[in-house]
Amino acid sequence: MKFLIEIIEQSLESAVxxxxxxxxxxxxxxPSREKGQADVTLPCFVIAKELKxxxxxxxxxxxxxxxxxxxxxxxxxxxxxxxxxxxxVDKVLKWExxxxxxxILIEHTSANPNGPFHVGRARNAxxxxxxxxxxxxxxxxxxxxxxxxxxxxxxxxxxxxxxNLSKExxxxxxxxxxxxxxxxxxxxxxxxxxxxxxxxxxxxxxxQEIEDAxxxxxxxxxxxxxxxxxxxxxxxxxxxxGMLETLSRLGxxxxxxxxxxxxxxxxxxxxxxxxxxxxxxxxIAENGAQYLDLGQRGLKGKTEFFYRRGDGSSLYATRxxxxxIWKWSQTDHLINVLGEDHKLQAKQVGLTLKELGHEVPxxxxxxxxxxxxxxxxxxxxxxxxxxDLLEEAKFHAAEVVRELRTDLSEEQINHxxxxxxxxxxxxxxxxxxxxxxxxFRWEEALSFEGGSAxxxxxxxxxACSIANKVGKDANLESRGEIIxxxxxxxxxxxxxxxxxxxxxxxxxxxxFANYLLELATAYNAFYRxxxxxxxxxxxxxxxxxxxxxxxxLGIGMEGIGVIPLEEM
RNA sequence: GGCCCUAUAGUGUAGCCUGGAUAUCACAGUGGCUUGCGGAGCCACGAACCCGUGUUCGAAUCGCGGUGGGGCCGCCA
Numbered sequence: 001m002k003f004l005i006e007i008i009e010q011s012l013e014s015a016v017x018x019x020x021x022x023x024x025x026x027x028x029x030x031p032s033r034e035k036g037q038a039d040v041t042l043p044c045f046v047i048a049k050e051l052k053x054x055x056x057x058x059x060x061x062x063x064x065x066x067x068x069x070x071x072x073x074x075x076x077x078x079x080x081x082x083x084x085x086x087x088x089v090d091k092v093l094k095w096e097x098x099x100x101x102x103x104i105l106i107e108h109t110s111a112n113p114n115g116p117f118h119v120g121r122a123r124n125a126x127x128x129x130x131x132x133x134x135x136x137x138x139x140x141x142x143x144x145x146x147x148x149x150x151x152x153x154x155x156x157x158x159x160x161x162x163x164n165l166s167k168e169x170x171x172x173x174x175x176x177x178x179x180x181x182x183x184x185x186x187x188x189x190x191x192x193x194x195x196x197x198x199x200x201x202x203x204x205x206x207x208q209e210i211e212d213a214x215x216x217x218x219x220x221x222x223x224x225x226x227x228x229x230x231x232x233x234x235x236x237x238x239x240x241x242g243m244l245e246t247l248s249r250l251g252x253x254x255x256x257x258x259x260x261x262x263x264x265x266x267x268x269x270x271x272x273x274x275x276x277x278x279x280x281x282x283x284i285a286e287n288g289a290q291y292l293d294l295g296q297r298g299l300k301g302k303t304e305f306f307y308r309r310g311d312g313s314s315l316y317a318t319r320x321x322x323x324x325i326w327k328w329s330q331t332d333h334l335i336n337v338l339g340e341d342h343k344l345q346a347k348q349v350g351l352t353l354k355e356l357g358h359e360v361p362x363x364x365x366x367x368x369x370x371x372x373x374x375x376x377x378x379x380x381x382x383x384x385x386x387x388d389l390l391e392e393a394k395f396h397a398a399e400v401v402r403e404l405r406t407d408l409s410e411e412q413i414n415h416x417x418x419x420x421x422x423x424x425x426x427x428x429x430x431x432x433x434x435x436x437x438x439x440f441r442w443e444e445a446l447s448f449e450g451g452s453a454x455x456x457x458x459x460x461x462x463a464c465s466i467a468n469k470v471g472k473d474a475n476l477e478s479r480g481e482i483i484x485x486x487x488x489x490x491x492x493x494x495x496x497x498x499x500x501x502x503x504x505x506x507x508x509x510x511x512f513a514n515y516l517l518e519l520a521t522a523y524n525a526f527y528r529x530x531x532x533x534x535x536x537x538x539x540x541x542x543x544x545x546x547x548x549x550x551x552x553l554g555i556g557m558e559g560i561g562v563i564p565l566e567e568m
Numbered sequence: 569g570g571c572c573c574u575a576u577a578g579u580g581u582a583g584c585c586u587g588g589a590u591a592u593c594a595c596a597g598u599g600g601c602u603u604g605c606g607g608a609g610c611c612a613c614g615a616a617c618c619c620g621u622g623u624u625c626g627a628a629u630c631g632c633g634g635u636g637g638g639g640c641c642g643c644c645a
Contacts, residue, residue, distance in 0.1 A: 045588055301571045344640050
């Protein structure tokens with residue numbers, strides 16, 4: 001509760017000054033560990049140590065000296081502060097979201113356009129989009145960008161397959177695998193990925209002719225051959241469209257798409273390579289390939305970072321550096337969302353950017369989602385497609401809605417089930433800390449109980465229902481008796497800004513997701529204890545709180561892509 | 569083999585940087601709550617710091633050594 005800490009610090013300032021100790025106590029003043037006892041706590045051990053006195057005495061003395069819009073108590077060396085109820089409620093009802101309005105570019109997803117999204121790849125998109133949304137909620141100006149990998153081996157394989165394999169051949173090559181879900185017939189990412197998989201199967205048989213053909217395509221594309229790049233685009237574009245359709249269902253969209261080939265075609269890659277070759281840490285291999293010795297800049301392990309092949313062409317990482325230099329020309333602040341397999345690469349790119357005098361982007365790394373039987377692979381085909389998961393989630397949600405709401409039409413049920421399904425899928429991925437891996441389990445992904453999106457959605461819906469019944473705006477100036485559950489709700493609402501800030505500044509959407517569960521819980525208890533509409537009429541104070549909570553729940557849910565419904 | 573990430577109740581999660589109170593919150597579990605603004609709810613109760621060791625008055629937090637899980641170590645992307 002930052003606004004509480006501020007006034008406490010002011011008040012403590014003079015009291016502590018009497019002791020003549022250093023300022024280190026300020027960093028110790030923070031959110032209380034014992035939530036039941038206090039909002040903010042100052043452990044007095046540091047001060048006591050400096051004075052060589054008993055911390056319990058210090059705490060008691062300080063408790064006598066400070067005063068403000070809070071209750072203070074000293075227990076066992078701790079100075080505990082609890083916000084004054086009236087003051088806190090006033091703060092909360094008057095809260096408005098601030099607008100730092102920083103320019104920021106977030107690049108996320110950027111998946112190779114060679115097949116449908118599976119749950120593993122989707123973690124990037126869901127985390128990235130949550131970051132985009134949370135930054136916007138925080139008041140920043142965000143541009144969401146997708147880096148289209150329109151060259152290189154993956155696309156080459158796809159383009160080769162589409163050029164050289166008939167549908168019959170593909171079906172035959174993949175005859176030992178599960179067929180395509182008929183539901184996705186005609187959806188280009190699902191259709192086309194089979195060509196990709198068939199080609200990969202053929203390649204695993206060590207067919208030199210195919211390898212040569214693909215290599216030629218790769219090199220032509222890397223040299224900026226227009227015809228080949230066009231052939232690639234024809235191959236991947238429909239796949240990308242199919243992928244974007246899935247993302248759009250998840251509420252994920254982009255402001256700009258930038259093609260990797262752009263930096264080859266416009267010459268910036270070759271300019272970059274010349275620039276790199278003049279650096280003092282540049283090295284040249286026997287066949288003319290060039291690298292930077294990043295060991296001299298502190299990189300451990302493999303220290304040679306190759307950016308130019310023996311034949312003079314660029315590598316993926318080289319183009320990534322050119323891309324980053326361009327990105328820095330577009331924005332003041334940069335965040336990338338990357339899988340943990342890109343850690344080394346990101347380190348190399350970062351060190352190189354630094355060497356060139358550029359800044360290093362912030363990166364949100366995430367661990368992979370695996371299946372109980374092992375990791376997912378588009379190439380091998382052992383994946384859970386996001387399209388399938390969304391369908392299952394919707395189906396499951398519809399069953400629940402149909403049971404609970406016999407008064408609704410199928411059309412309404414369909415609408416609600418879609419929102420619930422999408423929200424639940426997103427929430428279940430968002431609530432987990434990005435740097436922890438997890439195993440995908442159907443029963444968990446489809447669980448709408450517990451700490452899931454529908455729980456939050458339901459609280460919001462209740463608040464909407466009340467607002468509809470009242471039928472007018474709340475008067476946020478209204479005040480009234482503050483009983484326990486009102487106070488607890490106000491405490492929860494009071495940390496909205498703190499939780500948002502932590503999530504945004506530390507790139508941790510899961511913190512905010514977990515917070516929304518708390519806020520919803522607090523609202524539910526308030527809802528039970530504090531009737532807004534009674535036989536005596538409308539309780540204006542409770543209604544004001546309910547409306548502010550509804551507002552916070554609503555914008556909070558949108559901040560992580562959970563859809564706020566008025567009815568469910 | 570080397571480097572990096574990770575480990576907190578059945579599950580997810582906070583706290584770790586900057587050592588200090590009975591370790592946060594939520595779900596699941598068990599027991600309770602139907603004349604109630606929507607019961608997808610509410611209340612109560614059990615339940616955790618990976619192991620060892622060192623430093624310290626005091627360690628989830630710091631050091632050292634292990635173990636489990638994940639990732640990387642291509643002139644691939």
